Amino acid sequence: MLGLKLPTDPRWVNIVEKNIDEILTDHAYCEQKAASTAISLIVSYPEYTELTQEMIALSREEMAHFKMVHDRILERGQVLGRNRKDDYVIQLLKFFPKGGSRTTQLVHRLLYAALIEARSCERFRLLSEQLQDKELAEFYHKLMISEAGHYTMFLKFAREYGNLEEVNTKWQALLEYEAEIMKDLGKKETVHG
Amino acid sequence: MLGLKLPTDPRWVNIVEKNIDEILTDHAYCEQKAASTAISLIVSYPEYTELTQEMIALSREEMAHFKMVHDRILERGQVLGRNRKDDYVIQLLKFFPKGGSRTTQLVHRLLYAALIEARSCERFRLLSEQLQDKELAEFYHKLMISEAGHYTMFLKFAREYGNLEEVNTKWQALLEYEAEIMKDLGKKETVHG
Numbered sequence: 001m002l003g004l005k006l007p008t009d010p011r012w013v014n015i016v017e018k019n020i021d022e023i024l025t026d027h028a029y030c031e032q033k034a035a036s037t038a039i040s041l042i043v044s045y046p047e048y049t050e051l052t053q054e055m056i057a058l059s060r061e062e063m064a065h066f067k068m069v070h071d072r073i074l075e076r077g078q079v080l081g082r083n084r085k086d087d088y089v090i091q092l093l094k095f096f097p098k099g100g101s102r103t104t105q106l107v108h109r110l111l112y113a114a115l116i117e118a119r120s121c122e123r124f125r126l127l128s129e130q131l132q133d134k135e136l137a138e139f140y141h142k143l144m145i146s147e148a149g150h151y152t153m154f155l156k157f158a159r160e161y162g163n164l165e166e167v168n169t170k171w172q173a174l175l176e177y178e179a180e181i182m183k184d185l186g187k188k189e190t191v192h193g
Numbered sequence: 194m195l196g197l198k199l200p201t202d203p204r205w206v207n208i209v210e211k212n213i214d215e216i217l218t219d220h221a222y223c224e225q226k227a228a229s230t231a232i233s234l235i236v237s238y239p240e241y242t243e244l245t246q247e248m249i250a251l252s253r254e255e256m257a258h259f260k261m262v263h264d265r266i267l268e269r270g271q272v273l274g275r276n277r278k279d280d281y282v283i284q285l286l287k288f289f290p291k292g293g294s295r296t297t298q299l300v301h302r303l304l305y306a307a308l309i310e311a312r313s314c315e316r317f318r319l320l321s322e323q324l325q326d327k328e329l330a331e332f333y334h335k336l337m338i339s340e341a342g343h344y345t346m347f348l349k350f351a352r353e354y355g356n357l358e359e360v361n362t363k364w365q366a367l368l369e370y371e372a373e374i375m376k377d378l379g380k381k382e383t384v385h386g
Contacts, residue, residue: 046273080239
């Protein structure tokens, strides 16, 4: 359903299982970055009214998720750690050429967001199905559903604002590119690592 | 109550009254910047748990305000325009020396946020009392109450995390400095201009 070309190495869940504190910290920042991306899309493209409305709702939802994750960190007697760089995201950004028209740039940002949501959704599904901690599994099940909705929304906007055929071609190329990146990932205690 | 040393030139409301579309656009971005500031405080100081919790709530509230302003812009048949630089904020930032300890930097960011909330509160009060459009006046009355709460919160955190006496001295100096800036302002159709 998500279109991803390579599933995450199933051993990734075992790594997560042994590093719940680390995954929660990384996850919190994924939610924060998603909120910041939504706000940044508003600032860059305010004239796209429907996008702006959805990005307002999304930024609020992502910060609500951030709170859910933050609360879990506190419940575990921990304090939120520092943000660390996300190699997956750095690699992903290399797919998109610099420059191009304003609309092209918007489409790229929407596809980028769609893909991160899709991969997060796949990862959260794995956690929801395989984590030993059933309560934490249930937590990830709920978030997985949200991420799937976001993925669909970003892809819809990309297809609406860009040329449909071009967007579909680019999306397929991006999925292929991401599968290549993914071959080397799934080995770290982070949401996308 | 807000501690401000110089009230806004009352003619500012007349300028706003003739430029409602411009003030709403500028106001929307004030809410967005407040949300972004809250998120940025979380990323910079995640170990301050109480601050993080409050900044999560604040970022969500500011984006809810952003939506309220955006909806008004749409109701007026307009589309959100581009963000423009805020001379008041640029001037205000010059008060704070670069460098200093991590805690000093945090205190500066909290005082900066407190002052912007205080001035916004004063400006919204003026609008709530003097706008001819009574429904818009009521809108600003509600927001004025929120801004007052935020001002108190930021000042409380500054006093809690910094040295109380030093923070109070710095706050007074900042208020004096801001009053100097304000002498040349109150002449533009923006929230702080």
